[in-house]
Amino acid sequence: MTPQRKRRLALISLMLVSIGIAVALILNAFQKNLLFFFSPTQVVAGEAPLNHPFRIGGMVKEGSLTRSSDGLSVDFVVTDYSHDVNVTYTGILPDLFREGQGIVAMGTLGEASRNVFTATEVLAKHDENYMPPEVAEALEKSGAMPHGLKTVEEK
Amino acid sequence: MFAWFHKLTAPKNFYRFAGIINPWIGTICLILILSGLYLGLFKAPPDYQQGESYRIIFVHVPAAWMSMFVYMVMACSAFMTLVWRYKLAGIITEASAAIGASFTFLALATGSLWGKPMWGTWWVWDARLTSELILLFLYLGYIALNSAIENKKTATRASALLVLVGVINIPIIHYSVEWWYTLHQPATVTKMDKPSIHLDMLIPLLLMALGFTFFYAFTLLLKVRTLLIMREQKSKWVQELLEHGKS
Numbered sequence: 283m284t285p286q287r288k289r290r291l292a293l294i295s296l297m298l299v300s301i302g303i304a305v306a307l308i309l310n311a312f313q314k315n316l317l318f319f320f321s322p323t324q325v326v327a328g329e330a331p332l333n334h335p336f337r338i339g340g341m342v343k344e345g346s347l348t349r350s351s352d353g354l355s356v357d358f359v360v361t362d363y364s365h366d367v368n369v370t371y372t373g374i375l376p377d378l379f380r381e382g383q384g385i386v387a388m389g390t391l392g393e394a395s396r397n398v399f400t401a402t403e404v405l406a407k408h409d410e411n412y413m414p415p416e417v418a419e420a421l422e423k424s425g426a427m428p429h430g431l432k433t434v435e436e437k
Numbered sequence: 438m439f440a441w442f443h444k445l446t447a448p449k450n451f452y453r454f455a456g457i458i459n460p461w462i463g464t465i466c467l468i469l470i471l472s473g474l475y476l477g478l479f480k481a482p483p484d485y486q487q488g489e490s491y492r493i494i495f496v497h498v499p500a501a502w503m504s505m506f507v508y509m510v511m512a513c514s515a516f517m518t519l520v521w522r523y524k525l526a527g528i529i530t531e532a533s534a535a536i537g538a539s540f541t542f543l544a545l546a547t548g549s550l551w552g553k554p555m556w557g558t559w560w561v562w563d564a565r566l567t568s569e570l571i572l573l574f575l576y577l578g579y580i581a582l583n584s585a586i587e588n589k590k591t592a593t594r595a596s597a598l599l600v601l602v603g604v605i606n607i608p609i610i611h612y613s614v615e616w617w618y619t620l621h622q623p624a625t626v627t628k629m630d631k632p633s634i635h636l637d638m639l640i641p642l643l644l645m646a647l648g649f650t651f652f653y654a655f656t657l658l659l660k661v662r663t664l665l666i667m668r669e670q671k672s673k674w675v676q677e678l679l680e681h682g683k684s
Contacts, residue, residue, distance in 0.1 A: 290520045298601060305605045309616075316617045318563040339618055376557030378486065386620055405556045408486055410625040412494070412634040418485030 319386045325399070326365040332391060338367060338399055339386040339407070347381050360385065360399070371401040378406035446525045449674040452665050455658040463655045469648030477641030484638075493551045495641055498626075499649040501544035504572060505607050507537030507653060511579075512604040515597035525661075527593040528668065530600060531583060532660035536653055538576035545569060556620060564613035565621035568606060575603040589668070 283291070309316070319339035320330045330336050338360055346359035355372040358381075369387055379385060384407035389400045413421075444450060477495035484491040511533045517526035548566070549559045560566065579596050586592035614623045626632045632639060669675045 287520055294516065294519055294601065298604070301602055301605055305609075309609070313617075316564055318561070318618050318620055321618070376555070378555055379557075403558075405558055405561070405620060407620060408555055408622055410622040410628075410633055412484050412491060412625065412638050414482030414635055414637070415485045416482075417635060 321362045322360055322365040322367045323362055325367050325391065330391060335388060335390050335402070337386050337388050338369070340367070340384070342379070342381050342383050342385055344381045360387065367399050368397055369399045369401050371404050373402075373404070375404055376406040378408055379404065383407070384409065446523065448524065448665050448669050448672075451525060452662055452674075455662050459655060459658045459662075462651055462658065466648055466651035466655050469644050469651060473641045473644030473648050477638075477645065481638045481641055482635070487555060490551065490554050493547055494638075495645050497544060497547040497551060498642060499646040500540050500547060501569070502646055503649045503653060504537060504541035504544050504569070505610060506650070507533050507540060508572065508575070508600075508604070508607055511537065511600050512607075515600040518593060518597045519601070524668075527597065528661055528664045529657070530597060531593070532657050532664055533653075534576055534580050534583070536656050536660075538573060538580065540649070540653075541569065541573040541576060545573065561620050563619040563621060564617045565610065565619045568610040568613050571606055572603075572610060575599075575606060579603075 319337035322338065322340050324330060325338055330338070340360040340362045343359040343361045343366060346357075348357050350356070354374075355370065356375065357368065357370045359366045360369050361367075369389070371387065371389075386405045386407055387399065387401040388403040388405075390402075391397075391399050445454060473495065478492060481492070483489050511530045514523075514526040514529040514533070517523045518530060545566075548569075552561075553559050579599055582599055583592050583596040586595060611624075611627075613619060614621055625634050626639070626642070634642070666675055666678070
């Protein structure tokens with residue numbers, strides 16, 4: 283390699299490394315703002331803002347879903363299997379919404395309605411597992427279903 | 438050791454070499470994509486959660502992979518442009534940009550079509566979707582910068598620098614679903630342990646991914662040949678080529 287090329291190589295490598303460090307520092311500083319949603323544990327711990335819209339993510343607790351008589355309002359509990367948050371929502375739910383499903387809800391936790399999260403939008407999360415229904419059924423029976431906690435709490 | 442490499446990457450030789458192998462690459466691409474589509478759309482079973490609509494992964498996932506792969510190719514050739522001043526490397530970067538931008542757009546568009554029925558929204562500003570959108574802007578920025586500078590040499594070097602600065606976005610896209618809570622689900626195939634996708638779905642997915650890679654190679658070589666002729670129009674071999682109609 284000629285000295286000139288060596289110098290260019292060193293310069294560009296230095297540039298790449300410094301950009302990498304700069305971006306790593308920036309992302310680290312904005313860590314909190316990059317979270318798309320809060321987990322129920324964070325909400326219970328008071329990390330989520332009061333009276334200010336934010337997103338909450340977790341699983342719809344089995345057996346917690348109740349529909350009101352008008353057919354549009356639903357109440358359910360979002361859980362990360364260590365803490366629960368009550369959610370109330372009026373509107374159309376995505377097709378994938380069901381008990382045991384991961385969801386992300388946008389809404390507010392008001393002072394007056396402490397412990398009840400009033401959602402304005404409910405989105406369904408789906409997991410990264412793909413399998414035919416028969417396989418899912420067989421796994422469910424044998425209790426080896428890789429489905430549940432996994433979607434939300436990978437980290 | 439690099440003698441054969443230098444010989445092959447000389448514009449005249451590469452033009453001829455690309456012309457010989459490209460029909461084969463195109464044929465393989467067609468076979469892979471047709472068999473992948475057939476297996477994926479007709480033979481693969483429906484998904485336990487998402488039913489038939491999960492089938493969009495056979496386009497969405499390969500397109501998203503390619504959007505990152507093409508960028509990595511561009512980053513490598515930009516690096517070679519800046520350090521060694523390879524003529525061919527600059528041409529490969531330039532020829533890849535529009536293809537990579539198309540793959541990125543396809544990934545974003547199919548993702549949006551998939552998001553509406555499954556998540557309940559066309560678009561959310563989560564880390565995965567946002568970083569993929571930034572990738573599209575990086576491609577468009579490269580194309581704009583490269584065509585804005587009149588002098589070809591300056592344009593190639595300046596835009597190569599932009600490509601290298603943007604390469605930091607690639608690991609961010611890949612790890613976004615692990616580093617942050619996102620609406621987008623984590624990786625299925627490229628995670629460390631066993632892929633969590635049924636084999637009958639995995640095979641068409643991999644066929645499509647390979648098919649997309651061959652499609653990239655095919656369109657890349659077509660474009661590289663055109664750019665070679667344009668850049669070298671004053672050289673002897675292009676003049677001869679134009680006179681005899683064949684090289």
